[in-house]
Amino acid sequence: MKIALIGYGKMGQLIEKLAMGRGHEIVVKIHIDNTEEFTRPNLQKANVAIEFTGPDSAFENIKRCIDYNLPVVSGSTGWNENLESIRAYCKEKNGSFLHASNFSIGVNIFFEVNKYLAKLMASHNQEYDVSLKEIHHTQKKDSPSGTAVTLAEQVLEIFKTKKNWVKGYSSNREDLSIISERIDPAPGTHQVKYSSGIDDIEIIHTAHNRGGFALGAIQAAEYIHDKKGIFTMQDVLQIK
């Protein structure tokens, strides 16, 4: 594949290294100091774009890739309020788009475990209170993490005692608290905890490095580069 990298920070640089190791070519690199090179002729040298910038720039970057008819994979988090509108735009333009709050296979398995645990809790015991915690490095711009929001949305869908998620601790039992901690060099830890007076049940995913995120993003690009539509990591990894 010929890849355009949009964003050349921690993730962009690791994706470049792993993608080259898989025989792919990086034909365009857009970073904060050369955004004037984000042009149609430049981007059309690639057959897929991988976007890892951040919450303020993701929407415009993805829209431009769709306008240039380039399939785009994005891992930028912290802009969920605009995700549905970019999906609609992509459909309207007959483009290809995949966004994931977390690309690692481990977290995508963890998402399934989270849903299963929430189902068991919802059907067998209403005494447990559920909360979430995430830990990331201090350079992270968004809080709570995109992965924590996905986990929270999965719980809310199933565990109906909770009505909405909130950032930080809440004593209201209808709120699903998400606690965020920023400690270097944590690449990403997520915990879902059910607590009762009798016992606790916790599930935890701990990333040891960014390798899983980068590899998953490349696998997603390999999956969508010759397809049209809106895809998820469930399509790529075939887990359900």
Ligand SMILES: NC(=O)C1=CN([C@@H]2O[C@H](COP(=O)(O)OP(=O)(O)OC[C@H]3O[C@@H](n4cnc5c(N)ncnc54)[C@H](OP(=O)(O)O)[C@@H]3O)[C@@H](O)[C@H]2O)C=CC1
């Ligand atoms: N889905 C997943 O699996 C994962 C998602 N992420 C998410 O991906 C995003 C990037 O993470 P990470 O690489 O660690 O962050 P970094 O801050 O290391 O890299 C992002 C880079 O993008 C640059 N940038 C900002 N705006 C633009 C723009 N308009 N055009 C081009 N480049 C731009 C930033 O420059 P500057 O610093 O100067 O602003 C920075 O160099 C974050 O939102 C993070 O939460 C991270 C890991 C995994």
Ligand SMILES: O=C(O)C1=N[C@H](C(=O)O)C[C@H](O)C1
């Ligand atoms: O910014 C990060 O580093 C990460 N961001 C993603 C998120 O917000 O969930 C995924 C991963 O946890 C690392």
